[in-house]
Amino acid sequence: MPGIRLERLEKRFGEQTVLHALDLVVDEGSFTVLVGPSGCGKTTTLRLIAGLETPTAGRIHIGDRDVTGLEPRARNVAMVFQNYALYPHMTVYDNMAFGLRARRVPEAEIRARIRRVAAMLGLEALLDRRPRQLSGGQQQRVAIGRAIVREPDVFLFDEPLSNLDAELRVAMRGELRRLQRRLGVTTLYVTHDQEEAMTLGDRIAVMEGGRLRQYGTPREIYFRPADLVVARFVGSPAMNLIEGTLGPDGFRASDLELPTLRGPAGPVVLGIRPDDIHPFREGRGLVGPLAARVELVELLGPRAVLTLRLGGRELTAVMAEAEVRDLGEGAGLALGLDPARLHLFDARSGRRLPDPAPVSAAAG
Amino acid sequence: MPRPATLLTGLVVLLALASVLFPFLWIALASLRPPHLVARPDLLWVAPDPANWRAVLFESDVPRYILNSLLVGTVTVAVALLVGAPAAYSLSRWRTGGAGTRFAILAAEMMPPAVVIVPLFLILWHLQLTNSLVAVVLAHLTFVLPVVTWFLVGFVDDLPRELEEQAMIDGHTRFTAFLRVVLPAIRPGIGAAAVFGFVLSWNDMFYALVLTGGASRTLPVAIAGYWTFRGIEMGKMAAAILVAVVPVTLAAFFLQKHLVRGLGGGAVKT
Amino acid sequence: MWRPRLPLRHRMLLPLVGLLAAVLAWPALFALWVSLHDYRLTRLRDVRFVGLDHYRALLFDPVFLNAMANTLHFVLAAVALELLLGLGLALALHRLRTGRHLARALVLVPMFVTPIAVGLMFRFLLNPQLGVVPYLLGRLGITVDWFGPGLALWSLILIDVWQWTPFMVLMLLAGLEALPRAPFEAARVDGASPWRIFTRITLPLLRPVVLVALVIRGLDAFKVFEYVYAITRGGPGDSTETVQFLIYKVGFRFFRMGEASAMAWLLLLVTLALTVLLWHLLRRREA
The missing domain is CATH 2.40.50.100 (RNA polymerase II/Efflux pump adaptor protein, barrel-sandwich hybrid domain)
Known part of the structure; x- marks a missing residue:
């Protein structure tokens, strides 16, 4: 499983620089969390890696491929959005099959993969439903399942749990962690919730004002915060x-x-x-x-x-x-x-x- | 004992319903009268006689005009959707041309037909396209195209961007994501825009009056001709009016829900 | 080979721009050109440039000024009545508990009917010999000559109100339903009277919807043609001659395209000015 390497990655929107020369190496197979207050540049970083934004400067590598200039579809990443972005006009099955069909995977294999993933996530009974017939938690599972069936190089998660209620959020957190361990796919996860970051991440990158403040294990972040920003942000109270x-x-x-x-x-x-x-x-x-x-x-x-x-x-x-x-x-x-x-x-x-x-x- | 305000509410609604429905009712009754009794307002009830309907539907050119109107409306709407949908996407997602563009689209719809009709007539006259349905389609595009686009901009606005982004990550280009995800996802909006555009085309008389004649007339132009025959034709006119009105009214029933979103376009959040 | 690479955003917009240019912009500019010429369909070999002569003449032409005055009268009266009635009816429908959906669906029907049919329907209903309305009023001892001098324009306004009040209802009802609940509950808790709530909360919150509805309806009302064509043909005298009808007459009955085009452009300018004015008036108070 390839890792991700960002080199001097920079993004400006007009006059505003939202990302200042970011260097970051996400280890192969690791669960890495980007955390920070809103507007810190974490989502922009994720979208740059997905190819949804074009960097102003710097390079993005996935494994040993330089994907900087590639279109999103050529990067072989899967993303789970905060609002799940399920295709409203398709059944759960078709939602999960969509990316595979776009890549011309044979239908027989699509069926096999979806069956496997649906079993993993307990989605078997929902495959014929449409998104609007699902609860928030179920939609969330479908969105994750849709990412998993793709068998991508990298998972990108953009605040995927923030639309769930507190109880479900904690449950899904554990499940996500276990899934990622089992699949071993390099995962980059964006959240503004430091508690979520601490419980999920092998490593945490704390960002603020478009800059990386500290990058380390949850233990390092908590017990040895690198600066005042990190110290203020992490820990509750x-x-x-x-x-x-x-x-x-x-x-x-x-x-x-x-x-x-x-x-x-x-x-x-x-x-x-x-x-x-x-x-x-x-x-x-x-x-x-x-x-x-x-x-x-x-x-x-x-x-x-x-x-x-x-x-x-x-x-x-x-x-x-x-x-x-x-x-x-x-x-x-x-x-x-x-x-x-x-x-x-x-x-x-x-x-x-x-x-x-x-x-x-x-x-x- | 209901409160006076509730009573007033009911009364207002009843009054409104009565004034809306009475004309239709009276026209419907008139269309079922034998020709010599149509001009007798003092008779409230006359035994129904299908003579007018038979005359309009089977012994006149009205079916041909219906066909003309259907053809014009369908082609106009098809072209408008084909051209308007990608444009609406561009306007919604990239604000192409700035915020002013979407209002320019609305302004285009509001252009007084009088400004366009003279040159349109002259151009089509030189091309020898008057008295043909092509002329009417082109004329109807002047207002159907902006309306359809304006409708669709609103519906695309309501669709989360993440949907296309997901599709692009899933292996599509922006344009195929538009075709495979955006268009199917706004299907109800496309339906509403199509029906509304069709209704506008179906209902137009001004352009059709100037640009068509003889066999190329559309239904509203044909209906306008009925009065000239004076009293004796009233029953047929009533039947022809109902022919023009009923299908559109039925369409409108299905349209209502989406109409406000569509008319509001980018301006009104509902 | 040099191939222009337009960004997708422009490529997707281009067909629309092209088609609108072909069917709208080009004709409109052509109309401007025609309006500067003595352009008659009957004398196409003898088209002469006359500059602003048509415009100058129109500004003092009693026929045109009368048509413009009739049109403005029609638009202002009709739209104002439609807004008032529409607001009342929207509030009533909003309060209605039983049969709400059916009532709303029925109330909206007139706006989908082709205007020429509406015109003919009312011509039939209000006709002094054939019409049921004068007959019923007659039984009550009231005689009204709906399309006689003095009243004809108001009758056309009434017809427009019948057809287009539903549009106001549609927009305002949607606006009412989209209003947030909290301010109303807060005002009720504060003990505000229903009237105060209506004037201080409902109306201000509805303003954006009212604005859009007024602009759409106002511009549309300027196009009034079908009722005139179906019923009065401008009469009696010239009391119901609207600009749109006059343009039709001059352009397609008398074939004097130059003058018709000039009138059309003047109409365009007037509607544009009024739209901008209305927009600013209502926008300003929003601040």
Whole structure:
């Protein structure tokens, strides 16, 4: 299975540059997710690979073919659109057969392939229906099935789950993942939903403003965000970001001092994920204690989201329900931070700084 | 006890229905009267007599005029669809020529026939094409073509682009995707445009009056001729009117649903 | 061999442009040329250039001015009545619960009937000797000479209203059905009266539909010909002579093509000016 290679790929619409010299290698057989806020260029990237847009500059390779100048039909890719784009005037069977017929695959083989894929997706009973007689989830399956029967080099997915309700979305997510593993086809998947990206992708490319911000495994993206944009975008609730300065005597912000943090001097932003804020306990290697006040407790079953006030700022923390059971709103709480999980970013460039090395685990 | 507003609503609708239906009803009754009783408004009911219908359908040239009208309408609509559909696609998808073009199409439909009729007549006269159905087809294209195109632009607008894009990824060129996916997908719109275009052609009298004569007359021109024979022909005129009206009315019933989308074209979202 | 490569978008549009140029643009320009000449079908060997003479003459020609005035009168009165009646009827149909689809389908029928048939139908129905309407009114002691002097133009307007109010109903009803529900519910919650809701919410939201409907109908009404041809032939006197009918008469009864073409171009200019005016009036208030 060929991979995809983008070289200095650029797209301008008139005055507006929606994609700045993008370099990206999608590994053979991998499930790679393009994620970012709307307008970040992810869909444009997908459409460039499909051949639906023409790049202003740069090259696109699928396997060892340079497909930059080829028409969509010559690229041997399959795409699943957000609105599914099922042909309304055709039955499910004909929808799935359409691409194969266009490529003059013999009818007998078409029938065999559709039968196989329909069994895989549980579509057997729907083959004679028309799209408008199907539920949203069923249409979604047909769209995916139509891509699979093509047996293309590459699958391209453009937000395929965003029109489904929450429950179905989670179910389809798992199914998509399993299907892709089983088929082993190189897959590029576009979404604006970071949670979807984290659960689906072998690798994730975070884009923003037409640029690639970080490209890595979900683990790398979450635990070592390359810059502030990625740090803000990934994780829910969002990472707490505190502006301050780093000096010889550690990190200082208006109402927070962490003397044990070390790093290059200058203005920085300290990032703390809500999960890395704990009630302070001695002997666990936590930085603290920091005296905070509980403003709001939102219970999510076994876990709780806390809105805390620390001096003049608000922090969000996620803790086990058992740890906050007795805390009412307005209660005081001593916080401890996990020093190994703190993120420091250069305030000017937004880039990640080397991990802050605490001098000692003791409180300062 | 219904509320006064509801009562008023019902009353308004009943009144409207009565004023719409009464003329047709009276004409229908008149067409079934024996010739000497047609001019007797004081008789509300006369035993039906099919003489007028027999005369119109079997003893006159009306069937030939019907055939002429059918032929003109069919050919006009066929040409309009053939030329209008690709154009509508281009206008909808690429906004070819800018936003002004689609309104230029609408404006073309609104061109007063008087502007076109004189030169059209002269040109066809020089080509010795007057008194032939070709002339009427060309004349009817002046308004059927813009209307059909305007209709189709609206229907293509409503079709998601992803449909063609999918087809292109599936192995088609843009043009074959248009043929294989876009056209079948807007079939209801094409049907509506065709029926509406046909109705316009079928109903036209002005162009046909100037450009046809004798055997090439269309039905409306033929109907216009009936009054000249005064009272005694009224029953036949009534029958001929109904012949022209009934098929179109039936077509219109099937058309309604798509008519607003079509007339609104690119301007009204429904 | 040099082969021009046009993009597909232009290739798909080209047949339309070509055909419209052949059947519309070229004739229209030819008409302009004819209008600058003394062009008579009876004297084709003697076509002389006369410049703007026809136009100059027409601007002071009482016959033409009368026809133009009749046409404007007809268009304004008919379209205004159609809008008002259409709005009322659309609102009523919109409220109707039982038989809604049938009622709507029946109400729309007149707009599909060939106008010449409508004209002849009403000529028959309103005829003082043969017609059922004067007869019934007579029984009530009312005598109306529908096509007599003074009333004939209004009778034609009435016929136009009968035929084309359904078009307004069609457009307005679609507009009403497409309106979002939320503003109405919000206004009801706020305690606004039905009249206030109608004037402050319904009408403003309907404006785009009204605009399109007015433009289409207005331009169409300028083409009035069939009723005149079927019933009055311009009479009594010249009280119902419309421009379209006058052009027909001058061009195809008297064969004076030059003057007919000049009239046609003047008619085109007037309709164009009115369309632009209407468009701007209604657009401006939208802001």
